[in-house]
Amino acid sequence: MKIALQFCFTVLLTFITVAESRRPNIVFILADDLGYGDLSCYGQQKFKTPNIDRLAAEGMKFTAHYSGNNVCAPSRCTLMSGKHPGHAYIRNNRGGIGEGGEGQEPVPAGELKLPLTLKLQGYTLGGFGKWGLGPVGSMGDPNHQGFDRFYGYNCQAVAHNYYPTHLWSNDTRIVLNNHKFAAHQKLPADADLNSPAAYAQFSGNDYAPDLIGKQALQFIRENKGRPFFLYYPTTVPHLALQVPEDSLKEFEGRFPETPYPGGRGYLPHRTPRAAYAAMIMRMDREVGRVLDLVKELGLDENTLFVFTSDNGPLYEELGGTDTEFFNSAAGFRGRKGSFYEGGFRVPCLVRWKGKILPGTTSDRVTGFEDWLPTLLDLIGAKAQTPGGIDGISFAPILRGEKQEARPFLYRESPGYGGQQCVRVNDWKLVRQNLNAAPNAAKSPTTELYNLATDRNETTDVAAQNPDVVKKLVAIAREQRVPAKLWPIRALDTAEAAQPPAAKAARVSDFADNDTNPAMRPITDDPKLPRVLLIGDSISIGYTLEVRKLLAGKANVHRIPVNGGPTTRGVEQVDKWLGTGRWDVIHFNWGLHDLKIMTNGQHQVELAQYEANLRQLVKKMKATGAKLIWASTTPVPEGKLNPPRHPVDVSRFNEAALRVMKEAGVTVNDLYAFALPKLSEIQLPSNVHFKPAGSAELAKPVANSISAALRN
Numbered sequence: 001m002k003i004a005l006q007f008c009f010t011v012l013l014t015f016i017t018v019a020e021s022r023r024p025n026i027v028f029i030l031a032d033d034l035g036y037g038d039l040s041c042y043g044q045q046k047f048k049t050p051n052i053d054r055l056a057a058e059g060m061k062f063t064a065h066y067s068g069n070n071v072c073a074p075s076r077c078t079l080m081s082g083k084h085p086g087h088a089y090i091r092n093n094r095g096g097i098g099e100g101g102e103g104q105e106p107v108p109a110g111e112l113k114l115p116l117t118l119k120l121q122g123y124t125l126g127g128f129g130k131w132g133l134g135p136v137g138s139m140g141d142p143n144h145q146g147f148d149r150f151y152g153y154n155c156q157a158v159a160h161n162y163y164p165t166h167l168w169s170n171d172t173r174i175v176l177n178n179h180k181f182a183a184h185q186k187l188p189a190d191a192d193l194n195s196p197a198a199y200a201q202f203s204g205n206d207y208a209p210d211l212i213g214k215q216a217l218q219f220i221r222e223n224k225g226r227p228f229f230l231y232y233p234t235t236v237p238h239l240a241l242q243v244p245e246d247s248l249k250e251f252e253g254r255f256p257e258t259p260y261p262g263g264r265g266y267l268p269h270r271t272p273r274a275a276y277a278a279m280i281m282r283m284d285r286e287v288g289r290v291l292d293l294v295k296e297l298g299l300d301e302n303t304l305f306v307f308t309s310d311n312g313p314l315y316e317e318l319g320g321t322d323t324e325f326f327n328s329a330a331g332f333r334g335r336k337g338s339f340y341e342g343g344f345r346v347p348c349l350v351r352w353k354g355k356i357l358p359g360t361t362s363d364r365v366t367g368f369e370d371w372l373p374t375l376l377d378l379i380g381a382k383a384q385t386p387g388g389i390d391g392i393s394f395a396p397i398l399r400g401e402k403q404e405a406r407p408f409l410y411r412e413s414p415g416y417g418g419q420q421c422v423r424v425n426d427w428k429l430v431r432q433n434l435n436a437a438p439n440a441a442k443s444p445t446t447e448l449y450n451l452a453t454d455r456n457e458t459t460d461v462a463a464q465n466p467d468v469v470k471k472l473v474a475i476a477r478e479q480r481v482p483a484k485l486w487p488i489r490a491l492d493t494a495e496a497a498q499p500p501a502a503k504a505a506r507v508s509d510f511a512d513n514d515t516n517p518a519m520r521p522i523t524d525d526p527k528l529p530r531v532l533l534i535g536d537s538i539s540i541g542y543t544l545e546v547r548k549l550l551a552g553k554a555n556v557h558r559i560p561v562n563g564g565p566t567t568r569g570v571e572q573v574d575k576w577l578g579t580g581r582w583d584v585i586h587f588n589w590g591l592h593d594l595k596i597m598t599n600g601q602h603q604v605e606l607a608q609y610e611a612n613l614r615q616l617v618k619k620m621k622a623t624g625a626k627l628i629w630a631s632t633t634p635v636p637e638g639k640l641n642p643p644r645h646p647v648d649v650s651r652f653n654e655a656a657l658r659v660m661k662e663a664g665v666t667v668n669d670l671y672a673f674a675l676p677k678l679s680e681i682q683l684p685s686n687v688h689f690k691p692a693g694s695a696e697l698a699k700p701v702a703n704s705i706s707a708a709l710r711n
Contacts (some may be wrong), residue, residue: 023121023227023379024352025303027290028371030079030231031283032072032130032238034347035313035323037330038280042347046255046326047277051288052349055307059351060360060398066423067311068368069413070336070343072156073104073132075310075368076233080112080133080145082372082389085412086479089647090133091486092415095157098135102155105485106140107133108650109631110675113386114372115146115229121381124148124223128216129233132156136171137661138654139672143170147231151215153208159235160184160266162242163204167211176211178204183240186262193259194270202267207244209236213286217293224297227379232290233310236283239319240266241275247282248274260320272320301353304378306371309346312336333457339411339421339430340457352378356398365406365423366394374398387679408472410479414486417442422472422479426452427465429472434490444490446473481637484647518543524555529583529709532625533558534569534576536591538633538670538697541689545698546705554584554709565592565604566612573619582625584708586668586701589613590632590652591687596643610655617663626708629660630701631671634678635687644687668704670697 040048041056068078069085077083077090085091094105110116112133115125126149127142134140135154142150153159154168160183167174181201191198216232241260251274262268269275287307294303313328314321315335323329334340348366350356369391376385377395385393390410396403409423418435421428428449433442448462448469462469482492518540524530531554533539533546540562547556559576563569566589589612593604604612620627631653635644653671660667674681674689674697681693689697 022302023123023381025228025230025294025299026118026123026375026379027230027294027303027305028232029287029290029305029307030076030129030233031307031309032233032235033311033314033336034237034280034309035326035328035330036332036342036345036347037327038237038309038313039347041349043330044326047251047281049280049284051284051291052307054288054291055305055349055351056359058353058358059305059349059356060362062348062350062366063361063363064365065308065346065348066365066367066409066411067309067344067346069411070311070338070419071413071415072130072238072310074413075344076132077107077112079310079368079371080114081107082113082369082386082391084367084369084390084410084479086410087390087481089483089650091483092413093132093156094485095155098138098155102158103135103138104132104140104156106135106138106650106654107145108653109139109144109669109672111140112145113389114375115142115231116676117372117376117381117384117386118229119146121227121376121379121384123227123229125229125231126150126216126219126223127231127233128152128212128219129231130156130159130235131233132159136168139650139657141171144672149219152212152233153235157183159208159238160240162208162235162240163202163206164208167208169215176204176206176208178206184262184266185268187268191261193261196270199268199270202240202269203242203244207242209234209282209286210244213289217289220290220293220297220299224299230290234283234286237276237279239314239321241269241272241279241320242267243275243278243282247278250281251277255325264316264318264320266319269320273322273325276321276326303352304355304375305351306349308348308368312338312343312346331456337413337416339413339419341428341451341455344411350398352398357400360400362394362397364394364397364403365409367391367409370394386676408475408479410475412476412480412488414488418444418488418490420476420480420488420491422475423451424472424475426450427468427472428457429469429476430457431473431476434488436489438489448472484645485651518558519560521560522547522555522557528553528555530554530581531556531584531586531705531709532576532582533701534573534585534587535559535563535630536588537562537688538591538694539563539588539630539701541691541694542698542701545695546702549698549702550705554705556705563587563589563592565589565595566609566616567604568592569616570612573616577620577623582623584628584705585620585623585625586628586630586705587616587620588630588632588670589616590649590656591635591644594632594644594648594652596645602648606651606655609652610659613656613659614663617659617665621663626711627663627665628668628704628708629656629665630668630704631656633670633674633687633689633697634682636678636682636685638685640685640687666704666708668700670700673697673700 041053068075163178255273260272313323329342332342334342373393377393420431447460449457595603
């Protein structure tokens with residue numbers, strides 16, 4: 001007892017002084033589809049994971065840690081944003097977005113607060129593995145979300161093959177020495193299922209996890225002298241079942257096997273059980289290499305390690321897996337895609353030598369959204385925790401202190417039929433079939449479980465506890481903000497039946513305004529270059545300040561009206577451009593285009609918006625001016641008049657970004673600039689900005705124009 005108290009006192013002192021010394025490195029390892037029971041420190045009996053077990057022996061093991069969601073992309077979004085799925089931007093997998101269909105739905109600029117905030121704290125950030133939150137070059141690209149270095153798979157679908165033809169190093173496509181083959185195939189009907197030769201076509205020379213692991217180690221070496229955040233989202237043990245022969249041989253003959261010829265997705269394998277165990281064992285060795293290198297470099301006591309998984313294990317022998325044989329869900333009900341415990345209760349280990357008491361266990365309910373405030377708390381930057389998140393720091397638990405129970409944990413998904421769940425203490429609400437098609441055979445269900453007495457969720461006690469159900473359903477209703485990209489029919493029906501009435505566009509939105517000084521014409525100084533501002537009321541707000549900032553450097557004109565939607569631009573742009581010379585044109589359309597009209601449609605739908613922008617850019621480029629596009633600034637959550645949805649801003653900005661990239665137009669990302677300080681500079685429940693906010697926006701506008709004039 002005396003030793004334990006002395007250790008706790010030492011821990012307290014070291015945590016107090018952490019902010020006064022070099023901030024700790026963070027190594028965050030995220031497995032892919034790894035079940036609660038897939039590690040020997042969590043009870044796996046068929047194979048061992050000795051290096052990952054070291055994290056448990058030398059740190060703290062969590063027994064009630066929940067991934068951000070029950071499938072890949074939304075789980076990672078919750079981790080990186082600090083928002084639970086009722087508020088997070090990504091709520092389901094949605095691919096085929098980037099060039100050639102490579103990439104997932106991108107998060108908007110500024111969305112991933114975890115890397116962006118760590119960047120502000122002086123960290124160098126590296127991501128190595130699978131991304132899945134936006135294609136290369138999009139606003140969701142890891143290099144646009146705070147990461148200095150990324151190497152691996154940008155796209156989840158490409159990651160289904162462990163021998164891909166390419167990986168990405170930042171925005172550079174790295175060609176690998178592998179032949180091209182699809183990650184979903186079946187063996188021919190006449191193939192010999194027991195012949196290794198029949199499966200040779202499903203391997204190659206460059207095994208992606210090995211290459212990714214080497215790059216992660218190199219990142220550590222290169223940044224040993226500064227605080228770093230190593231995000232290591234390995235693809236293991238996600239399908240397909242593929243592993244080099246040297247690892248496979250270690251499990252040869254260990255398990256009864258039935259060859260998998262294909263037919264249930266992904267790739268055939270002669271010994272699927274051995275492949276699954278070998279993949280996890282090889283991942284464990286990669287973890288060991290990271291641990292050993294950190295120790296070799298003398299960083300062991302200043303490096304925080306986290307190991308967890310993005311969701312639970314696979315179901316129904318998909319792709320040849322046999323999670324029942326391995327007891328991958330540790331007896332829990334449910335698998336990946338489910339909000340029963342087996343679908344999203346995941347292993348979680350945290351080690352920080354000298355700071356976290358070794359060999360300890362916590363049953364506190366924690367979730368992926370908690371990592372953002374927890375890590376900031378641990379590195380001495382608690383005061384820098386961003387607002388608008390759902391996470392709760394559990395740093396006190398890691399310090400060995402007491403902490404009040406989490407008030408609730410909320411999850412939702414439009415996938416797998418549409419689901420919600422809420423956990424409060426040991427009570428667990430599970431709602432299913434919420435996204436069933438009209439007249440579908442399955443109707444929505446509401447179930448209640450007491451995890452204290454029914455760990456495996458075998459007995460629904462909703463009928464016996466109506467008051468508890470009512471309380472948890474109320475929490476579910478309060479925590480869900482509907483998202484246009486991720487509808488859940490049963491939950492959205494009431495709101496959809498009574499859409500907010502959109503007020504007709506105000507005359508002042510479009511009319512010339514001779515009384516506004518920003519709209520009045522100016523007299524040119526013939527010695528100075530000519531700049532034209534084109535935009536809506538946001539640009540009207542910053543025009544005068546831009547003129548002040550560029551006084552003596554440029555003649556800053558603006559169009560004499562609110563630029564309105566792109567349809568107005570197409571009609572009026574020739575008149576606005578006139579016949580004079582323009583050196584720089586700084587422009588934006590979007591805020592009016594994405595406005596929701598009384599018919600429930602956007603004022604200009606997305607495809608037409610993109611087409612209009614192409615036409616407008618072509619006309620402006622014809623003037624010979626240097627063009628600068630300003631992204632549309634954020635709109636706040638909640639009811640607006642006229643209505644606008646935050647998610648639409650990101651979608652319209654993405655479309656505009658494609659146009660600008662194709663045309664070689666410079667981008668001034670006002671969205672990303674405004675987002676972190678939005679509550680300070682934007683008017684309450686309004687798309688417009690306070691005078692001081694407009695003055696803030698004027699700075700990047702003036703800077704981008706100055707840069708264009710210099711070049």
